[in-house]
Amino acid sequence: MICSECGLVVGDRVIDVGSEWRTFSSEKSGVDPSRVGGPENPLLNGSDLTTMIGPGRGDASFDEFGMARYQNRRTMSSSDRALINAFKEINSMADRINLPRTIVDRANNLFKQVHDGRNLKGRSNDAIASACLYIACRQEGVPRTFKEICAVSKISKKEIGRCFKLILKALETSVDLITTxxxxxxxxxxxxxxxxxxxxxxxxxxxxxxxxxxxxxxxxxxxxxxxxxxxxxxxxxxxxxxxxxxxxxxxxxxxxxxxxxxxxxxxxxxxxxxxxxxxxxxxxx
The missing domain is CATH 1.10.472.10 (Cyclin-like)
Incomplete structure (x- = not known):
């Protein structure tokens, strides 16, 4: 990887995490030739180190009852599942009010910090996700009103307001005052x-x-x-x-x-x- 401006070599060994095969729709036979798994997500716990076992072919792959000898266990923890669902919710809310990717990433990071710190026990993940999106908008300098966040979320204005105050207190962060x-x-x-x-x-x-x-x-x-x-x-x-x-x-x-x-x-x-x-x-x- 080389800088096009000054010629600086940024990296001489860059791993391509994309798929190594091209799959055309006419060739789909139920066997996926790509071996690299999903894209890496630094917000999930070790999501890029999971192993998937492919379907067995020979006799050694099955026991005497015909069951597959090696099976994939449910590799995703409940914590990761909660994070993925919250990230999807933040993404869909941001899409509905046309918010850029930078705000979504900041909201995802805020949610991850709150989730890992276990600061808001008893609050629904959807309410925390809505409050994180509201804080991210304020911190990025493009604030949205509580009513605008409320319109794209399933949570009441009062509950988002409560979570907003608790998150600011838990993360010891602050937001600028909004002006006209x-x-x-x-x-x-x-x-x-x-x-x-x-x-x-x-x-x-x-x-x-x-x-x-x-x-x-x-x-x-x-x-x-x-x-x-x-x-x-x-x-x-x-x-x-x-x-x-x-x-x-x-x-x-x-x-x-x-x-x-x-x-x-x-x-x-x-x-x-x-x-x-x-x-x-x-x-x-």
Whole structure:
């Protein structure tokens, strides 16, 4: 294995773990000619050192009752089986919300650490897997809301939240606080809003938080209210229900945050914003 840039020899003996035979569909006769087994998985315990015994052919392979003398035992431990099922669940959840491979790998590693440490006894593996995916998203800088994880998992929001806190405590790790900017671009693109409205909404939300206009409000509800205010002042008007469906917050939550921000609207908008509807004509709650 050689670096194409500088010619450095990275490795002179590289083992190819791929199949050494090509099997064509017309040649399938029930005998698999490949001898290398499945791909290696470093997260499983010794998964690449198992041995499979092929079917016997001669008389010496069978006893006097015609039973195979050498049989494959169940080589996979219950621990590995639990890990594989959890990895499949994380993969399928990530597929449903289009998460990249890096997040899946981080979630798999988190699950493996929790499983090996036996920190969350009594909690279902599906709940732990969902919480690991939520933490992985936060740590990779692309957070998803609890409701978004809940929508692709079979677990309730409350149970995912409990597991989330227990995992952080058990692994002695932490996640960055979420801000309004983490969700803004995703929510605006899902609503089909132009770049100008997105920039205005980001500015409004940031100024509102900095000026302490919306104390105690979650970043998601502040972001939703900022999008509502920016869209109402532009040509691309969106209703509270449309924004609420995308952001996963109730109409009344958006109204409460908007009501706090409305009196300060004149100083929240960016200076270069082109108003289609003047501030005085914005909806009053």
């Amino acid at each position: 900017g983490d969700f803004m671009s995703r929510f605006c693109s899902n609503l089909g809003l132009p770049n100008m409205v997105q920039r205005a909404a980001t500015h409004i939300a940031r100024k509102a938080v900095e000026s302490d206009i919306v104390p105690g409000r979650s970043p998601i509800s502040v972001a939703a209210a900022a999008i509502y205010m920016a869209s109402q002042a532009s040509d691309d008007k969106k209703s509270q229900k449309e924004i609420g469906d995308i952001a996963g917050v109730a109409d009344v939550t958006i109204r409460q945050s908007y009501k706090l921000m409305y009196p300060h609207a004149s100083k929240l908008f960016p200076e270069d914003f082109k108003f289609a509807t003047p501030i005085e004509q914005l909806p009053v709650m």
